[in-house]
Amino acid sequence: MISMNQKLKILPPTIRDKKRYIAFEVIFQGNLVREDIIGMILDASLYLYGACGTGKFDIWVVKLWNCSKAEYPNNSNNEKKIKGILRCRREEVDSVMAIIPTITKFRGKNVVFHTLGISGTIKSATKNFIKL
């Protein structure tokens, strides 16, 4: 009998999907948690490309960082800035990048996403674009 905890063996690198990591920042008046950001990106993707398109992207939010006030001097009106890394398939990176600027509202308040850059690894995305 196969136990539920048993994991599949990782695919060899040649068969694995090639990934790209998009570093982004979010500015919002209020608190955001990881689930909110994942929800916003997925909803925007579904509205822009539909289920069929979104299914091809393999989209996922890998990591998020809360920025302190010192790193964001233009801060006003209790705004919070969060930086994060979004993972997607290499072939679909152009389409995924178009999702990010289409997000405008969350819970009736303004929100803005900006792309910081694209990288092939999480490490270099963190080093070059997140810069914390």
Place this chain on the structure above:
Amino acid sequence: MEGKYSSRTQLKGNFFDLHVHANPELVKEAERLGFAGVSLTYDFDNYKSNFEEFKEIEKNSNILIKKCLEISCKNPEELKKKVQKSRKKSDIVMVRGGDLKINRAVCEYRGVDILSQPYRGRKDTGINHVLARKAAENDVAIEINLNTFLKTNLRYRYRIISQYRHIIELKRKYKFPLIFASNASTKYELRNPQDIFALSHCFGMTMEESFDAVSTIPEHIIEKNDKRDSFIMDGVRTI
């Protein structure tokens, strides 16, 4: 310039946003996002200049700030009067489109730099092959306003994308200048150049076309207006 949008090497250039509301916070945010210049848009009918304040900001930063007057009018005669008045007050003259008569008058009038949102309040694009040819002859830029797309209800965004696609098809055939502008009044409406390129991919634009729309053509409009006073007639200017 061919290839993927996501390639960072292709994103070197001076980027301009020629339709930003006059707000010091917006200018600082635009500079942070990587714009080399912005044009602050004032409404012609409610024009009160606070431009001196922005001159101070320009001195203390690396961003180029220009003044733009946005005209809204009901008929072509009113348009010409308002354009002549606003030429003395501003660097760039923009006319709000939407009405077919106004769209046509603007495309035929060399004195205007930008026709803003020819599709405003319409189901079609607001320009056809005739207007496209006139706009190309008279060097009138057509503005694609990203705020229209971003503020439209999610259910109806497909219509805006369709309108943009038709404008872009006309641009390819008749080669009139096309620009992207944000029409931002808060910093939540500003997008960085990289995001604008990604969005333009949705509208079916190539990398070269979107680069021209954010960098080359706005730069050409600014340069043209800097030299406008020295022009005597087409092709002749005093040195």
